[in-house]
Amino acid sequence: MATDRPRKVHILSLLRKRFLALSLTTALAAAPAFGRPAQAEAPQPRQLALPESVPAPRDVPFGGTIRLDVDATDLMRHIFTVRETVPVPDALAATGGDLTLLYPMWLPGNHSPTGTLDQFGGLTVQAGGAPVEWTRDTVTVSAFHLKVPKGAHALDVRFQLLSPVSPEEGRVVMTPDMLNVQWNALALYPAGYFTRRITVQADLRLPAGWQYGTALRAHGATGGAVVAFDAVPFNTLVDSPLFAGRYFRRIDLAPGAAAPVTLNLVADKPAELAATDAQIRAHQALVTQAGLLYGAHHYDHYDFLLALTNELGRIGLEHHRSSENSGPRGYFTDWDKTFAARDLLAHEYTHSWNGKYRRPADLWAPDFNTPQRGSGLWVYEGQTQYWGYVLAARSGLMTAPQVVEALAGVAATYDMRQGRTWRPLQDTTNDPVIARRSPLSWRSWQRSEDYYSEGQLVWLDADTLIRKLSGDTRSLDDFARHFFGGDDGSFGTSTYGFDDVVHALNDIQPYDWAAFLHQRLDRTSTHAPLDGFARAGYRLVYTDRPNDYLTSYAAIRHVTDFSFSLGFMLGKGGSVANVEWGSPAWRAGMTRDEQLVAVNGEAYDPDVLKDAVVAAQARDAAPLTVLMRAGDRYLTLSIPYHAGLRYPHLERVAGTPDMLAAILTPRH
Known part of the structure; x- marks a missing residue:
């Protein structure tokens, strides 16, 4: 027994140690890691069902006519007051049930969901004098779900558009002397229908004595202040904005034409309306030259709306039978x-x-809440940008030398854009949705909506190539007539894809246009597509002589441009509006939204900076020293730049045909 007890003690000791080790291992496994709180079993998120989907648009008629009454007289508070009567379809009135009203968000021409939903307020709905509750969709927040009571045949809908009172809140559309009515901001429409199948009759109350311009046509007025417009499909209403003002002038741009074209002018001051006969003839020539280019028109009448203003927000927006435009005083x-x-x-x-x-x-959609995609914007906007310059020259709105200077600026800007080394042009067609035209910190690196002006260069390249391959017997004019003309008088919409563009180009001039376009659209590069200039008999050069077009542009925008030398653009008071990625200023550390305070110890003004840039060309000149203010901090930057002032120009290549002259010459 004595000899057996130590053995039992040893066995018990081993069992105890194993038990303690097992307990410690179990505890460690269950314990949180060092420094972490204890955690129970991970909670499972509650699975919430999405709200009922908004009815998809169908190509069926919406019964009845929506009545829309807009009061646009609250100029001081910038408020539009809206009353809308929405008929209830008979089947729904018989049973009661769900109806969804939509606020337009995806607007043609904006290429993005930019509806002014943030300015929408005060929504109330009644049926037969009794309140009807509404619920906003928590996913599609522009949709309002209503429970229509049985027997209700119409809904009385009221709300306000609380438009911006200053540019800090958005684009100003109402001033003491003018206003811009955009119907998409002033109406709800029933979900479940193509908007071309919804009829609307709009009345508009204007300030007393004001005149207006719009593609809509009126059938009467009440008391002189309320304009009653003809009933139209909802998509036509949205596509027919209105300018109105205290100081107004209407000019006929197509005297005697079967399809009238009118220039509707509104201005901050009456003196700004004083167009001369020669200036009017240039605008009339625009209509003539466009007709000669396209060989057809797709409207029964057309209204240019042009605001000459420093107060109304800037705009340039297309519509089928009109356009909203702002120009400088x-x-x-x-x-x-x-x-x-x-x-x-x-x-x-x-x-x-x-x-x-x-x-x-x-880019076509059945309503204004179906997402759009912009893959074809290099045609939609790029070729339009090209014809905008060409028609301006052919009509005399700009001289041919002015357009050549403008093209030089485009060529230089996109040739030095560093973002092209990582982002192909085609990808910029997504930018309206990505950035929604908000300011960018490094636009030259991020790229923006470059399909406009770089697209313009692609189409100049195509035009000159067609001319060369055809021996000057065909040109992009022929493509424009073939692709955009025809079907004279129709103003429906005809859609297309990439292959349709390629096929139409081959109809004009056989070539591997698919490869031509893919090369310029889908691949990155170190330089802009400038072959069109070489083929046209020009080369891009830089001199210290200012570019006339860029000088005019800078004066209108109130900027001073050193983009092609130091690499930045300045706004009023020396605020930095843009810095070119990789430029001397960028390498020195300059950043957008700083303020340039002093140059080489002298208070900044544009001439002081220009003189300093010129002086820095001297042998052994020191780098420029600039004092920058960034919020509450001051920074001193050294910019080692000695190449002087540089401005882009197109220089003729001796002994070559001048294709640009041929392109910009008026047609007869």
Whole structure:
């Protein structure tokens, strides 16, 4: 027994140690890691069902006519007051049930969901005088779900558009002297229908004595202040904005034409309306030259809306039978200085053919809440940008030398854009949805909606190539007539895809156009597509002589441009509006939204900086020293730049045909 007890103690000791080790292992496995809180079994998120989907649009008629009454007289508070009577379809009235009203979000021409839902307020709904509750969709927040009571045949809908009172809140659409009515911001429409199958009759109350311009036509007025417009499909209403103002002028741009074209002018001051006969003839020539280019028109009448203003927000937006445009004060009265703004009307007018009549298939939608895609914007906007410049020259809105200077600026800007080394042009067609035209910190690296002006260079390249391959017997004019013309008088919409563009180009001039376009659209590169200039008999050069177009543009925008030398652009007071990626200023550390305070110890003004850049060319000159303010901090930057002032120009290549002259010459 004595000899057996130590053995039992040893066995018990081993068992105890194993038990303690097992307990410790179990405890460690269950314990949290060092420094982490204890955690129970991970909770499972509650699975919430999505709200009922918004009814998909169907190509069926919506019964009855919506009545829309808009009061646009609250100028001081910038408020539009809306009353809308929405008929209830008979089947729904018989049983009661669900009806969804939508606020338009995806607007043609904006290429993004930019409806002003943030300015929408005060919504109430009644049926027969009794309140009808509404519920906003928590996913599609522009949708309002209503429970329509049985026997209700109409809904009385009321709300306000609380439009911006200053540019900090958004685009100003109402001032003491003018306003811009955009019907998409002032109406709800029933979900479940193509908008072309919904009929609306709109009345508009304007300030007393004001005149207006719009593609809509009126059938009467009450008391002189309320305009009663003809009933139209909802998509036509949205596509027919209105400018109105205290100071207004209407000019006939197509005297005697079967399809009238009118220039509707509104201005901050009456003196700004003083267009001369020669200036009017240039605008009339735009209509003539567009007709000669396309060989057809796709409207029964067309209304240019042009605001000459420093107060209404800037705009250039196309519609099928009209366009919303803003120009600088001095558009007519400082004609020789404001020419950089005069391709706008030509651009937006072209959209009646390119964008409205012919439209990329993924930019067409049955209503204003179905997402759109912009894969074809290099045609929709790129070729429109090209024809905007060409028609401005052919009509006399700009001179041919002014357009050549403008093209030089485009070529230089996109040739130095560093973002092209990582982002192909085609990808920029997504930018309206990605950035929604908000300011970018490094636009030259991020790229923006480059399909506009780089697309313009692609189409110049195509035009000159067609001319060369055909021995100057065909050109992009022939493509424009073939692709955007035809079907004279129709203003429906005809959609297309990439292959349709390639096929139409081959109809004009056989070539591997698919490869040509893919090379320029889908691949990155170190330089812009400048072959069109070489083929046209020009080369891009830089000199210390200012570019006339860029000078006009800078004066209109109130900027000072050193983009092609130091690599930045300045706004009022020396605020940095843009810094080119990789430029001398960028390498020195300059950043957008800083303020340039001093140059080489002297207080900044544009001439001081220009003189300093010139002086820095001297042998053994020191780098420029600039004092920058960034919020509450001051920074001193050294910019080792000694190449002087540089501005882009197109220089003729001796002994070559001048294709640009041929392109910009008026047609007869």
